[in-house]
Amino acid sequence: MSATPGPDPRRARVRRLAGVALTLVLAGLGIAVFVTAVTPRGSSTVIAPDDGATGVPTAAVIYVHILGQVARPGLYELPDGARAVDAVAAAGGFTEQADAAGLNLARFVSDGEQIVVPAIGEATTAAPGIAGDGRVNLNTADAAALDTLPGVGPATAAKILAWREEHGRFESVEDLLDVGGIGEAKLDAIRDLVTV
Known part of the structure; x- marks a missing residue:
């Protein structure tokens, strides 16, 4: 009667090494995911101004x-x-x-x-879309804040919000001239009351 051969020691060693390598790879991936999850977004960075020497514009x-x-x-x-x-x-x-x-x-x-x-239970200091100096911010104001402007009622406020939704941010106060229902006279009346 012949004896059944035992497990090959070389194969067992290769399996152990493969298991250790797989464990190390998974641990590294787990650490990378954790670091990515806890790293704050939008951190501030200092960007050197473009002195014209490189010809590459700096980011705004x-x-x-x-x-x-x-x-x-x-x-x-x-x-x-x-x-x-x-x-x-x-x-x-x-x-x-x-x-x-x-x-x-x-x-x-x-x-x-x-x-x-604000802290929990503390009142906010300004309405949404109102800048610290009291002007209405065209890029953050809601319909109620826009409606506080002279000559801007609910219909015009809705047009401003629709323009912002379609075109993105207002780059300047003069962009209001692209909004239907706002002409030079209305812009002059609110120019000092708004910001971007």
């Missing part, structure tokens, strides 16, 4: 002052087209006392804007 940046219930209140440089969520991320995120629902994180922010993140 804006400055946003964020304070209130964030980890690191301050002035942050963000790329043009950034949203409120990017400003919060640049400031280290919300504190435990922050009323995250008190801020529209999806709205675009504009250059020179001040964002105040």
Whole structure:
């Protein structure tokens, strides 16, 4: 009667090495996913101004002052087209006392804007779309804020919002002339009351 051959030690060793290699690859992927998940988005970076020597234009940046219930209140440089969520991320995120629902994180922010993140139970300091200086921001205002402007009723406010939805951000106050129902006279009446 012949003996059944035992397991090949070389095969067992190869399987163990393959198992160890697979475990290391999976651990590395897990660490990469974790680091990506906890890295804040919209962090501020310093971009050197274009001195014309390279001929390469620099990216447009804006400055946003964020304070209130964030980890690191301050002035942050963000790329043009950034949203409120990017400003919060640049400031280290919300504190435990922050009323995250008190801020529209999806709205675009504009250059020179001040964002105040309220504490839970604290009233916000300005209506949505109203800049720190009291002017109506054409890129963030809702219909109610636009309706506060002289000569702008619900119909014109709806046209402004529709234009913004179709074309994106207002680059200048003069872009209002592209909105149906707004001519030179109406623009002159509201020019000092709005910002972009």
